Amino acid sequence: MRRSQFIVPAMVFVFTCWLIGCCAANADGTLAAPGEGSETVHDSTASPRPPFSWDRVPLYMHIRKATDFTPEELDYLGGFPLITLEKTTGSRTHGSTEAGSLAAAKAIKSVNEDACVLYYRNVMCNYSGYKTNDGLRDIPGAFLQGKDGNRKLHRGVREIYDLSNPDVRRWWVDHCVEMANHDEIDGIFLDGNIKAFEPAFLRAEIGAERKQEVADGYFLMMQDLKDRIPANKMLLANVIRARLTDSGLDTMRYFDGSYLEGIESQANGLTRVEYLAKGVDAVQKAARQGKIIAMSIGLGDAALTGLKIDDSRKKVVRGANIQPRLEYCLALFLICAEKYSYFLPHDGYSVNNKDSAVWLTKFPEYDKPLGPPKGPAVKDGTTYTREFESASVFLDIETQTAKITWKETR
Incomplete structure (x- = not known):
């Protein structure tokens, strides 16, 4: 047998094994990414990063407003090193989310040229307002x-992309690359990822086989985006979730970091405390690898229903005492935080018609000296402690209590 006659069948066998792995499911039924379980760690040091300092609590902003931001709002936004402009931003003023986001990003950078501004895209849901x-x-x-023929599969009001369709994937990636090539945009924020590979989402509506095809298409699309995005632009995805076998850490290879939604949710048979502890562990691991972490955490009471994929919370009443919840959220962040971790306590992302009770608020904790951590957090049962140069942090996830002791500075 000639050498080439042996090599070709061997190559076919290897490719077949790889393809089977692409379509595999995790032990808990979660749809697996191609190569899931790999020990390869993305070299995050080679990717762009937002400005960062331990001097004060590092902050994140995630926001949408259908009209232009006012000078007061732009001055406020200019104080955040990392900002995501949500869908519909500026669309009422400029005619589309694309034009509105570009205008908002340019206005923010006129206040703070170093601010890192991300453009929002959902990987599954077809939101209106985009040209x-x-x-x-x-x-x-x-x-x-x-x-049953229904195409409005997202909450009965909008379509969901068929990511098994290569033309859809190409259209989606093309647009992300086009927007990322604008100087005003520093990267893409990717939402809805969990909907692509959580097997329970749409399984009843389209069947398990079609859902697997969608998951496979999602991973192909993410690889394509990673390959084509400009080298100086970031990819931040809503992807770390304790409900996944590995909490989504393997999927992080496609991205520079993760936004956090629903870290306090409860799913897949885990208790509330088990779910949160697993989430904390995953965030700590990703952060220590140099990944960007944008911890978005609601100040209102939880109002989760259904699969608990989206973090739904009640609105904060103006004048309500949110200090205990704020301190708990901040302590949770500080237990996880490493360089390039950012914190956002909120009561919703819309600031249309004064939707938010905390918009334009600068909490006193933001002005307190923090300083770098003296080491990683120490876990003892359900409690965590961590020391910073100018603060001591205590967190108990069982009792949902926390204490941050700010040290006096001269």
Whole structure:
């Protein structure tokens, strides 16, 4: 047998094994990423990063407003090193989310040229207000369809992309790359990731086989985006979730960091405390690898229903005492934080018509000297402690209590 006759069948066998691995499911039924379980760690030091300092609590902002931001709002936004402009930003003023986001990013950078501004894209849900949506008219089968013919599969009001369709994936990545090439945009924020590979999402509507095809398409799309995004632009994804076998850490290889949503949720048979402890561990691991962490955490009472994929919370009443909750949230962040970790306590992302009770608020904790951590957090049962140069942190996730002792500075 010639050497080439042996090599070709061997290559086919190897590729077949890889392909089977791509379609595998985790032990808990979660749809697996190609190569899941790999020990390879992305070299985050080679990727761009937002400004960072331990001098004060490092902050994140995630916001949407359908009209232009006022001078007062821009001055406020200029104080955040990392900002995501949500869907619909500026769309009422400028005619589309694309144009509105570019205008908002440019305005923010006129106040703080070092601010890192991300453009929002959902990997699954077809939100209106985007000019690029016009291109979907030329893509047959762009949306998933239920067994009953229903195409409004997201809460009964909007379509969901069929990521098994290569034309849809190409259209989606093309737009992200186009927007990332603007000087005003420092990267892409990717939302809805968990919907792509959580097997329970849409399983009843489209069946397990079609859902697996969507998951496979998602991972192909993320690899394509990673390959094509400009080297000086960031990818931040809503992807770390304790409900996943490895909490989503393997999927982080596609991204420069993770936004955190629902770290206090409860799913897959875990108790509230077990779920949170697993989430804390995952965030700590990702942060120590140099990944960007944007911890978004609601100040209102939880109002989760269904699969608990999205972090739903009640609105904060103006004048309510939110200090205990704020201190708990901040302590949770500080237990996890490493360089390039950022904190956002909020009561919703919309600031249209004074939707938020804490918008434009600068909590006193933001002005307190923090200093770098003296080491990692120490875990003892359900409690965590950690020392910073100018603060001592105590957190108990069982009793949901915390204490931050700020040290006096001269």
